[in-house]
Amino acid sequence: MKRYFAVLLGILTAIGGFVDIGDLVTNAQVGARFGTSLVGVVALGVVGICVFAEMSGRIAAVSRRATFDLVRERLGPRMGFLNLVGSMLVTLLTFIAEIGGVALALQLVSSLHHLLIVPFVAAAVWLVLWRAKFSSIENVLGLMGLALIGFAVALWQLGPDWGQLVAGVSPAEKPEGEGWATYAYFAVALFGAAMTPYEVFFFSSGGVEERWTSKDIGVMRANVFIGFPLGGLLSVAIAGCAATVFLPAGVAVETLGQVGLPVAVGIGKIGLAVVVLGFFAATFGAACETGLSTGYSLAQYFGFPWGKFVRPKEAAGFHIILLLATVVAAGVLLTGVDPIMVTEISVVFSAIALPLTYFPILVVANDPDYLGEHVNGPVANALGVFYLVVIAVAALAAIPLMAVTSMGQG
Amino acid sequence: MKRSQRPAVVAVLLALALLLAGCGVVSRPGPAAWDDRAAQALTDAGSEVATARLALESARKGRTWSSYTTVLLAEAEEAAGKVEEDLSRLQVPAGRADAAAHVLDLLGRAVDLVGEARAHAVSGKYDDQALLDQLDRLSDELQQAAP
Numbered sequence: 001m002k003r004y005f006a007v008l009l010g011i012l013t014a015i016g017g018f019v020d021i022g023d024l025v026t027n028a029q030v031g032a033r034f035g036t037s038l039v040g041v042v043a044l045g046v047v048g049i050c051v052f053a054e055m056s057g058r059i060a061a062v063s064r065r066a067t068f069d070l071v072r073e074r075l076g077p078r079m080g081f082l083n084l085v086g087s088m089l090v091t092l093l094t095f096i097a098e099i100g101g102v103a104l105a106l107q108l109v110s111s112l113h114h115l116l117i118v119p120f121v122a123a124a125v126w127l128v129l130w131r132a133k134f135s136s137i138e139n140v141l142g143l144m145g146l147a148l149i150g151f152a153v154a155l156w157q158l159g160p161d162w163g164q165l166v167a168g169v170s171p172a173e174k175p176e177g178e179g180w181a182t183y184a185y186f187a188v189a190l191f192g193a194a195m196t197p198y199e200v201f202f203f204s205s206g207g208v209e210e211r212w213t214s215k216d217i218g219v220m221r222a223n224v225f226i227g228f229p230l231g232g233l234l235s236v237a238i239a240g241c242a243a244t245v246f247l248p249a250g251v252a253v254e255t256l257g258q259v260g261l262p263v264a265v266g267i268g269k270i271g272l273a274v275v276v277l278g279f280f281a282a283t284f285g286a287a288c289e290t291g292l293s294t295g296y297s298l299a300q301y302f303g304f305p306w307g308k309f310v311r312p313k314e315a316a317g318f319h320i321i322l323l324l325a326t327v328v329a330a331g332v333l334l335t336g337v338d339p340i341m342v343t344e345i346s347v348v349f350s351a352i353a354l355p356l357t358y359f360p361i362l363v364v365a366n367d368p369d370y371l372g373e374h375v376n377g378p379v380a381n382a383l384g385v386f387y388l389v390v391i392a393v394a395a396l397a398a399i400p401l402m403a404v405t406s407m408g409q410g
Numbered sequence: 411m412k413r414s415q416r417p418a419v420v421a422v423l424l425a426l427a428l429l430l431a432g433c434g435v436v437s438r439p440g441p442a443a444w445d446d447r448a449a450q451a452l453t454d455a456g457s458e459v460a461t462a463r464l465a466l467e468s469a470r471k472g473r474t475w476s477s478y479t480t481v482l483l484a485e486a487e488e489a490a491g492k493v494e495e496d497l498s499r500l501q502v503p504a505g506r507a508d509a510a511a512h513v514l515d516l517l518g519r520a521v522d523l524v525g526e527a528r529a530h531a532v533s534g535k536y537d538d539q540a541l542l543d544q545l546d547r548l549s550d551e552l553q554q555a556a557p
Contacts, residue, residue: 108481109475109477109478110477111476111481249549250456250457250460250553251461251464252453252454252457254457254489255485257481258461258482260478261461261468261482264468264474268471268473269472269473269474269475273475409450
């Protein structure tokens with residue numbers, strides 16, 4: 001019974017914790033401009049994150065060591081450093097965006113300017129990272145994130161023409177006024193948002209924090225293969241709501257308030273309140289995950305004690321990194337930079353950093369010295385190689401598309 | 411400085427000069443570039459007007475709360491103002507004076523109307539059907555004006 005409960009809790013928190021500020025903003029923007037014609041990219045990204053999260057989870061469960069730790073040892077300090085720099089810069093950028101996202105969510109209920117809220121959010125995030133148990137962070141915020149199911153309910157209540165929504169999934173249904181370069185730019189952004197690197201680092205380091213063993217591989221796979229795709233459906237629901245309400249009205253999504261507006265139209269005030277709670281949980285949860293991931297990656301690369309399972313006194317370096325990252329994030333936001341713009345940049349740069357993150361994981365997952373009988377099978381390798389090709393194409397195309405389309409303006 | 415390094419230094423200086431040339435106080439686009447910028451401005455302003463319309467209509471039906479509506483409309487007003495300001499800073503190319511006057515008039519009306527909607531939201535007046543109709547009409551005008 002306890003095991004079934006653990007599986008259920010893991011799946012629910014995986015669903016609730018799947019969506020972050022990047023998914024919220026990018027899916028709403030894409031739905032408002034391209035309808036459902038980019039849903040295939042979300043599906044591609046969700047399968048991709050499942051493939052690599054399963055690998056990194058398996059590595060953590062069998063070797064009891066986290067990704068950066070092994071990448072440096074297996075591929076040497078140079079490759080490890082490249083992996084560290086690429087992934088950590090994107091994770092820090094995402095951390096800034098998530099803290100900004102929490103402030104924007106609170107602005108919607110208080111009408112205080114988000115800049116006044118940022119210092120309090122940063123202090124709260126740091127306090128949670130310092131004091132709260134790992135499982136509490138994961139479970140409480142993950143379960144609260146389930147409030148985003150409000151988007152699926154709103155889509156149903158909006159009563160769209162389902163046949164048209166489904167038919168619109170084909171890329172051929174791209175709105176005529178939009179160019180292919182802009183379409184490709186948003187495809188790369190959506191892919192980057194779905195496969196953002198911190199998710200695998202957090203997942204594998206979390207496995208070490210929770211002391212997974214090879215006996216936990218089954219539960220871990222259930223979380224990944226059931227929880228992540230269901231979380232991906234929330235992304236599709238966000239895009240579907242935007243496509244139904246904003247596309248016909250010619251509204252482009254630029255703010256978090258706009259992301260929630262279709263829910264108000266569909267199910268009213270209570271539904272909107274539930275979804276805003278979901279915004280808070282998703283962004284606060286992701287702020288904790290990205291903050292921890294920054295600390296994990298640096299501590300694991302340089303080899304000093306890390307994690308919530310170690311007393312703060314013994315992992316002083318790790319906690320100093322968390323504090324510094326939080327100060328940097330708050331400082332950047334207090335310059336007045338728009339958190340939505342930081343989000344837009346972070347998802348595209350995430351796409352650029354993907355090869356640096358995922359190639360080393362594929363290499364380590366094939367090493368019998370670390371994984372013994374649990375090395376990748378032919379299916380995991382075929383999918384891994386396929387995704388490396390897709391990731392390489394997305395990474396190479398990201399900057400030129402960003403320049404040509406002026407960040408998606410067309 | 412080594413002789414072989416000179417071409418590289420010249421290239422960097424030329425690039426810097428070109429960069430500075432593009433950073434003038436007033437941007438001076440050609441007619442086609444100005445048309446593109448004007449069309450984009452009209453589309454963006456149309457989006458803000460449509461957002462204000464949706465926000466006010468939702469508030470009228472009791473589907474949002476006061477601070478949510480106020481934030482949405484204040485952000486729409488700020489964005490519409492920025493759109494107008496950005497376009498008005500462009501030097502109008504020859505032969506586009508009438509078009510510019512028309513576009514800037516539409517953008518100005520968008521800023522005013524979204525501002526009025528924001529003022530209504532702050533004072534809790536959501537049931538002004540005339541304002542909703544005005545937002546509707548302006549949204550249509552902006553869509554028609556943007557090619």
